[in-house]
Amino acid sequence: MQARALRIGVVAGETSGDQLGAALIAALRARVPDAEVRGVCGPAMRAAGCVAFADAHELAVMGLVEVLAHLPRLLRLRRRLRREFLAWRPDVFVGIDAPEFNLGLAAQLHAAGVKTVQYVSPQVWAWRQGRVRHIARACDLVLCLLPFEPAFYAQYAVRALFVGHPLADQIPLDADRGAARSALGLAPDANVVALLPGSRRGEVTRLGPDFIAAALALAAALPAVEFIAPMASPQVRALFEHDCAVAGAAARIRVLDGQARLALQAADATLVASGTASLEALLCRCPMVVAYRFGALTAFLVRALRLMRIPRFSLPNLLAGEALVPEFLQEQVSGPALAAALQALLAGDAHRRSLAARFREIHATLRQDGAVRAADAVLELAGPG
Numbered sequence: 527m528q529a530r531a532l533r534i535g536v537v538a539g540e541t542s543g544d545q546l547g548a549a550l551i552a553a554l555r556a557r558v559p560d561a562e563v564r565g566v567c568g569p570a571m572r573a574a575g576c577v578a579f580a581d582a583h584e585l586a587v588m589g590l591v592e593v594l595a596h597l598p599r600l601l602r603l604r605r606r607l608r609r610e611f612l613a614w615r616p617d618v619f620v621g622i623d624a625p626e627f628n629l630g631l632a633a634q635l636h637a638a639g640v641k642t643v644q645y646v647s648p649q650v651w652a653w654r655q656g657r658v659r660h661i662a663r664a665c666d667l668v669l670c671l672l673p674f675e676p677a678f679y680a681q682y683a684v685r686a687l688f689v690g691h692p693l694a695d696q697i698p699l700d701a702d703r704g705a706a707r708s709a710l711g712l713a714p715d716a717n718v719v720a721l722l723p724g725s726r727r728g729e730v731t732r733l734g735p736d737f738i739a740a741a742l743a744l745a746a747a748l749p750a751v752e753f754i755a756p757m758a759s760p761q762v763r764a765l766f767e768h769d770c771a772v773a774g775a776a777a778r779i780r781v782l783d784g785q786a787r788l789a790l791q792a793a794d795a796t797l798v799a800s801g802t803a804s805l806e807a808l809l810c811r812c813p814m815v816v817a818y819r820f821g822a823l824t825a826f827l828v829r830a831l832r833l834m835r836i837p838r839f840s841l842p843n844l845l846a847g848e849a850l851v852p853e854f855l856q857e858q859v860s861g862p863a864l865a866a867a868l869q870a871l872l873a874g875d876a877h878r879r880s881l882a883a884r885f886r887e888i889h890a891t892l893r894q895d896g897a898v899r900a901a902d903a904v905l906e907l908a909g910p911g
Contacts, residue, residue: 531560533616535565537622545692548571553900566584612638618904620904629660644665644669669903671692672688676688687903694889695897697787709788717748730765744865747865753779755789798816815851
């Protein structure tokens with residue numbers, strides 16, 4: 527009797543998880559061509575051969591408070607997925623990011639005898655560290671994108687493996703700045719600042735007005751500076767353009783549809799929301815000022831319950847293990863403060879060259895052919911026993 531094909535269950539949330547999942551599926555299929563993959567996916571994973579139980583956009587919810595509004599729907603979805611996965615019986619389940627959703631599902635599947643993987647560690651080393659005990663019960667393996675994460679998990683006897691960051695594989699170590707400027711119609715000698723206030727509506731609502739105020743303040747001090755603002759979607763573009771119009775900044779800031787990577791490769795400096803975009807700025811060797819603001823209730827809970835445990839929050843500083851770039855959190859975020867930090871950055875040519883060299887070193891450590899390493903680990907776990 528012929529053995530059945532290898533079965534891999536996956537659940538990915540949002541565009542980044544869909545891209546990560548598609549690369550993983552391609553690497554799995556390169557090793558096991560007849561592997562079957564089913565779960566929650568977006569267009570990239572569908573194109574790679576995943577059969578959809580549900581669409582990835584259904585998990586695109588962030589924040590302690592924001593999740594509560596969608597909780598009944600998410601719980602119904604998780605119950606349905608549990609039934610579908612247990613009926614199909616995968617050899618291994620891979621939750622890709624979306625930890626608030628995936629870890630609960632992984633725990634249920636693990637209890638039913640399914641081997642489970644969390645691909646992309648939640649930031650338990652930064653806040654809500656008590657979650658690591660739940661991860662230990664839910665997962666056989668955590669695949670980490672950042673090199674310092676396995677040492678944290680080792681303290682709790684959780685098996686974790688650094689596989690590298692997919693963005694580091696995708697972005698060349700030495701990007702062509704001139705080509706990026708040409709593609710965006712920017713002069714070779716222009717002084718350019720990129721504004722990236724976030725990819726989600728909530729982020730742009732909370733950060734957009736201060737980013738615009740910073741641009742106007744910087745323009746008053748340095749009139750020759752050009753501003754470009756790549757927007758992740760038509761929805762956030764509309765929000766940002768409205769704020770630009772209210773502030774009288776529409777003529778000063780050139781808004782782009784997407785093209786964030788080109789903008790970061792072309793810019794002399796960037797003002798960027800904390801998160802993956804700050805890592806992308808590092809990989810593009812773009813000096814940066816990083817800012818973030820939680821929703822008011824989430825910020826209250828983080829402080830009242832002392833959920834945040836690290837002195838620095840931006841990925842470049844966490845990866846460097848030092849205060850490499852200026853970062854502003856919550857009430858520290860203001861137009862004048864951000865403008866002053868940007869102006870200091872633009873004035874320091876030697877400092878910016880030093881930052882670019884340090885960014886390149888970090889890039890090299892993250893460049894590990896991550897999808898291949900992740901696929902190998904998943905296949906090892908899915909094997910007999």
